[in-house]
Amino acid sequence: MNELLEKLAYCVEFGKINKVSPFPPNMKDQDGADEIAKQLLDGGVPATDILMKGLMPGMEKVGVKFRENKVFVPQVLMSAKSMSAALDHLRPYFQSGEAERKGIFIIGTVEGDLHDIGKNLVAMMVEGNGYEVIDLGTDVKAEQFIETAEKNPGSVIGLSALLTTTMGNMEKIVATIKEKNADLKVCIGGAPVNQDFCEKIGADSYNPDPQGVVEFLNALAS
Amino acid sequence: MPSLKLHSKQQIIHCEFEQGESLLQIIQQQNVNIPAPCGGNGTCGKCKVKVKGLGLVNSCTHFPNDNIEVVLPNEREAKILTHQNDYTLQLPVQLDELGQQSAYPIGLGIDIGTTSIVFYWISLITGSIIRSVGVGNPQVKYGADVISRINYCNSKENLLTLQKELVDVINTQINTFVEMEGLTPDFLVKISVSANTTMLHLLAGIDPTSIALVPFKAQFLEAKKIKSCELGIVANAEAEIHLMPSISSYVGADIVSGLASLKADENIKNYLFIDIGTNGEMAVVTPEKIYCCATAAGPAFEGANIKYGMGAFDGAISAFGVDGVRTISDEKPRGICGSGLLDIVAFLLEKNIVGMEGELPEDYTLVSKEESANGEAIVLTPQDIREVQLAKSAIVTGVKILVQEAGVKMDELDAVFLAGGFGNYMNPESAIKIGLLPAEVSGKIITVGNTSGTGAMLNTISTKFEEYTHQIIQKSSLIALAEHPEFEMEFAMNMYF
Numbered sequence: 001m002n003e004l005l006e007k008l009a010y011c012v013e014f015g016k017i018n019k020v021s022p023f024p025p026n027m028k029d030q031d032g033a034d035e036i037a038k039q040l041l042d043g044g045v046p047a048t049d050i051l052m053k054g055l056m057p058g059m060e061k062v063g064v065k066f067r068e069n070k071v072f073v074p075q076v077l078m079s080a081k082s083m084s085a086a087l088d089h090l091r092p093y094f095q096s097g098e099a100e101r102k103g104i105f106i107i108g109t110v111e112g113d114l115h116d117i118g119k120n121l122v123a124m125m126v127e128g129n130g131y132e133v134i135d136l137g138t139d140v141k142a143e144q145f146i147e148t149a150e151k152n153p154g155s156v157i158g159l160s161a162l163l164t165t166t167m168g169n170m171e172k173i174v175a176t177i178k179e180k181n182a183d184l185k186v187c188i189g190g191a192p193v194n195q196d197f198c199e200k201i202g203a204d205s206y207n208p209d210p211q212g213v214v215e216f217l218n219a220l221a222s
Numbered sequence: 223m224p225s226l227k228l229h230s231k232q233q234i235i236h237c238e239f240e241q242g243e244s245l246l247q248i249i250q251q252q253n254v255n256i257p258a259p260c261g262g263n264g265t266c267g268k269c270k271v272k273v274k275g276l277g278l279v280n281s282c283t284h285f286p287n288d289n290i291e292v293v294l295p296n297e298r299e300a301k302i303l304t305h306q307n308d309y310t311l312q313l314p315v316q317l318d319e320l321g322q323q324s325a326y327p328i329g330l331g332i333d334i335g336t337t338s339i340v341f342y343w344i345s346l347i348t349g350s351i352i353r354s355v356g357v358g359n360p361q362v363k364y365g366a367d368v369i370s371r372i373n374y375c376n377s378k379e380n381l382l383t384l385q386k387e388l389v390d391v392i393n394t395q396i397n398t399f400v401e402m403e404g405l406t407p408d409f410l411v412k413i414s415v416s417a418n419t420t421m422l423h424l425l426a427g428i429d430p431t432s433i434a435l436v437p438f439k440a441q442f443l444e445a446k447k448i449k450s451c452e453l454g455i456v457a458n459a460e461a462e463i464h465l466m467p468s469i470s471s472y473v474g475a476d477i478v479s480g481l482a483s484l485k486a487d488e489n490i491k492n493y494l495f496i497d498i499g500t501n502g503e504m505a506v507v508t509p510e511k512i513y514c515c516a517t518a519a520g521p522a523f524e525g526a527n528i529k530y531g532m533g534a535f536d537g538a539i540s541a542f543g544v545d546g547v548r549t550i551s552d553e554k555p556r557g558i559c560g561s562g563l564l565d566i567v568a569f570l571l572e573k574n575i576v577g578m579e580g581e582l583p584e585d586y587t588l589v590s591k592e593e594s595a596n597g598e599a600i601v602l603t604p605q606d607i608r609e610v611q612l613a614k615s616a617i618v619t620g621v622k623i624l625v626q627e628a629g630v631k632m633d634e635l636d637a638v639f640l641a642g643g644f645g646n647y648m649n650p651e652s653a654i655k656i657g658l659l660p661a662e663v664s665g666k667i668i669t670v671g672n673t674s675g676t677g678a679m680l681n682t683i684s685t686k687f688e689e690y691t692h693q694i695i696q697k698s699s700l701i702a703l704a705e706h707p708e709f710e711m712e713f714a715m716n717m718y719f
């Protein structure tokens with residue numbers, strides 16, 4: 001079974017979704033994350049193990065390679081899709097409480113902004129690293145973040161902005177959240193955002209890439 | 223008569239000259255100051271200018287006989303496009319009442335771009351261009367792109383500041399022109415402005431803030447006619463400023479005007495019209511309809527976000543290949559401009575130094591520190607390649623989605639009209655090699671220059687042109703890429719080379 005888990009990690013790392021997927025070309029006609037996850041469950045491997053020993057190691061490898069500029073958006077997207085395909089089989093176990101996740105991450109693109117490709121990548125990478133992700137979509141107002149966080153105690157909020165115009169909204173949202181509940185942790189990201197801005201607006205963490213958020217969440221969770 | 227193209231203080235002047243005059247005299251007639259302390263005796267050497275193809279010459283002792291291009295010393299050459307092309311619509315002069323009443327009616331077509339502004343002075347008797355002048359957009363000091371200009375408009379006062387910058391630069395040009403021609407502003411009876419939607423808001427003094435936030439709605443898109451005095455523009459008191467109509471917040475009058483200015487021949491049924499710039503506006507034109515969008519490529523091809531990137535100024539690497547580096551004005555290389563960047567990436571792909579996934583193991587040295595202008599090696603970094611991947615994918619993804627929405631196949635496109643400055647200078651083969659444009663359009667690319675300016679000119683020449691722009695608007699539908707279900711996946715996959 002260990003071998004199969006390694007194979008799953010490999011599929012996630014290289015973005016092999018399922019057997020019919022043509023990507024990556026050198027894995028043509030081989031089983032993908034979809035089939036392997038199912039085989040693992042059929043073979044009696046607990047969902048938590050599949051997540052921790054199959055998906056997470058694969059996801060972490062891509063995350064690190066992306067940070068080091070060795071792979072780029074398309075590879076990460078394919079990895080995230082493979083991860084999702086496997087995760088679909090595990091969802092019932094999380095819902096029934098049979099398997100557990102490390103925490104809850106709420107993410108959205110801030111009010112006024114529609115860019116979501118980066119945000120989606122972050123969401124998928126965080127999910128693949130063992131967290132439950134609630135994606136509020138784009139053009140999200142402060143109230144929606146606060147409401148969702150209140151319904152999910154212990155959750156962490158992530159904000160994404162791609163326009164210099166909506167960085168102002170990000171600032172307002174962070175202020176509103178902190179005013180309402182200073183203990184809520186907020187992390188931010190997006191191309192025009194940086195560490196200075198993060199400090200200026202009083203957010204808890206800035207990261208230029210998804211792996212950074214994962215590490216921030218892991219540090220909070222431990 | 224031979225003509226002169228003069229690059230001076232970020233402006234480009236076109237004019238004709240008499241043979242037999244010295245270059246110094248010709249330049250001075252254009253109201254451009256060149257120091258000549260020895261009085262044109264050819265002794266002091268202070269009046270040196272750079273002549274394309276010849277290098278530095280003393281302008282007082284140089285008597286040109288042929289078309290000539292001159293750059294004043296220490297001036298960066300601003301590449302501003304002012305020409306027309308073979309596919310330009312031709313319209314006879316047709317004047318409104320004010321124009322008909324004037325003894326010597328003059329018109330002005332203005333193309334306000336985010337970085338540069340081009341003025342076309344037109345005789346409304348003959349319909350021909352008297353002079354065209356390109357200058358930098360003075361608002362640049364408040365931010366390089368439209369979004370930062372909009373950001374700056376967070377108060378009424380700041381909005382007025384940006385408006386005033388435009389009005390002032392227009393008035394300066396008008397004053398210079400009338401003085402040179404020995405006229406008064408009274409003869410200026412019509413002004414047409416083509417520009418992106420944000421610039422039109424700023425000129426009209428209307429708050430553009432809503433353009434930069436969801437749902438990205440403009441305050442106005444329709445054509446407007448404003449009395450010159452209302453804007454404080456010096457012209458005939460009755461003269462109207464025609465602001466040309468836009469399609470959306472990001473597909474502006476510059477695109478409408480450009481599309482309307484083109485007359486494709488019978489062999490061209492379906493075509494792509496595209497301006498490869500920061501906002502990447504494009505349209506697929508079919509006999510029945512026009513599909514358009516803006517793909518937000520970002521400024522990589524304008525040199526921003528690229529480590530050694532720069533605008534198309536002197537010393538910019540503008541072409542690259544097996545024979546090495548070519549720079550603008552053949553100066554020592556100091557950076558890379560858009561067309562150079564395309565060539566470099568195409569070259570690195572060809573040589574397998576950059577892989578099809580965009581991987582470049584380490585900085586690639588283009589010019590050693592000994593050969594560069596500032597004693598620093600010029601390199602292309604792995605991150606630069608990533609920026610190119612984002613920008614080129616945004617453009618090509620837009621093209622693919624538009625073509626698909628228009629229900630034509632890529633190989634059914636009969637032509638690609640490349641508008642704007644970058645399109646004019648880039649090597650189409652490199653563009654195809656890196657996947658900025660789809661391979662199917664190879665051999666069908668036609669550069670058409672500054673069509674927005676041409677449209678502004680046509681709008682000035684003939685009252686009929688309004689019908690043309692109106693038709694473009696009627697035929698157009700905007701494709702919203704943000705909501706498009708395939709955009710994300712396509713965009714990601716098109717990042718590959």
Ligand code: B12
Pocket residue numbers: 073114115116117118119121122158159160161162163164165187188189190191192206207208209210213367369370434438472500501516517518519520521609612613616702703704705709710713
């Ligand atoms: C793709 C794109 C679009 C797509 C968006 C599709 C979508 N569903 O998201 C479309 C074409 C619809 C679009 C539209 C617009 N866009 Co746009 N767009 C881009 C583009 C090309 C790439 C952005 C992107 O997806 N990058 C890839 C992702 C993976 O990177 P990322 O988002 O930065 O995310 C990474 C990190 O930032 C980080 N991250 C992101 N979020 C978060 C959150 C957290 C918590 C953390 C920790 C990290 C993190 O992790 C990600 C992975 O590393 C850029 C230009 C460029 N070359 O970058 C312009 C750009 C962002 N757009 C811009 C603009 C202005 C617009 C428009 C407003 C106007 C326009 N057309 O030009 C419109 C508005 C929307 C509309 N009317 O539909 C400008 C912004 C300029 C500025 N000064 O703010 C840019 C820079 C281009 C330009 N013109 O200069 N755009």
